């Protein structure tokens with residue numbers, strides 16, 4: 001595969017959210033024909049307006065309304081995205097894929113203890129994680145994060161304040 005260079009570009013832009021946040025850069029819009037055709041990580045880049053949104057602000061929705069939105073909008077959208085990333089691995093994609101198998105006992109609290117714990121941006125451990133999972137990190141950063149953030153109407157992560165949507169909405173923090 002010829003994609004490693006493309007991944008390296010996006011890796012420079014990785015910001016998980018966390019204390020020591022490096023200056024956030026945008027991945028260049030044209031990093032090669034392959035990306036233009038397929039999108040980052042081999043997944044078609046979605047248009048902003050393909051991403052579903054809640055009818056009223058997330059903060060004003062109760063648990064039932066949130067659960068319904070998850071079932072009607074989040075799961076179908078994310079299922080298609082994850083299957084485009086890896087059809088076999090995500091042949092089954094449902095609430096438990098993000099919330100873990102015992103989600104309802106945990107009242108769907110996020111982050112999910114079942115997802116990989118992530119070290120803060122700029123740490124050696126984070127760099128090692130990115131090197132070990134380049135395509136997955138690209139997929140998370142370029143597709144999953146912007147989609148989830150948009151779906152629940154969260155702001156983009158702001159390194160200055162530490163507020164906004166980050167990997168840590170889904171993944172636990174590593175010690």
Ligand code: HEC
Pocket residue numbers: 063064066067068070071072074075078094095096097098099107108109110148152169170
């Ligand atoms: C792609 C990942 C993903 C999938 C799949 C998913 N969720 Fe969620 N869900 C989230 C995230 C992220 C939040 C937390 C948003 C926040 O922190 O405000 C959340 C929040 C919730 C909440 C609100 C919890 C609270 O504390 O207010 C409920 C209820 C919920 N999900 C139910 C479901 C159900 C039911 C399904 C399956 C039909 C599902 N989710 C599938 C990512 C997902």
Ligand code: HEC
Pocket residue numbers: 015016097098115116118129133136137140141144145148166167168169170171
């Ligand atoms: C909306 C929830 C959500 C957000 C936000 C999110 N992830 Fe994920 N992440 C997942 C899910 C779901 C999986 C798939 C787990 C599986 O395959 O069982 C995953 C898998 C991963 C994996 C692969 C782990 C493994 O065991 O192979 C890595 C690495 C990863 N995410 C990193 C990140 C990084 C870095 C960010 C922020 C840039 C991020 N994720 C943001 C939900 C999320």
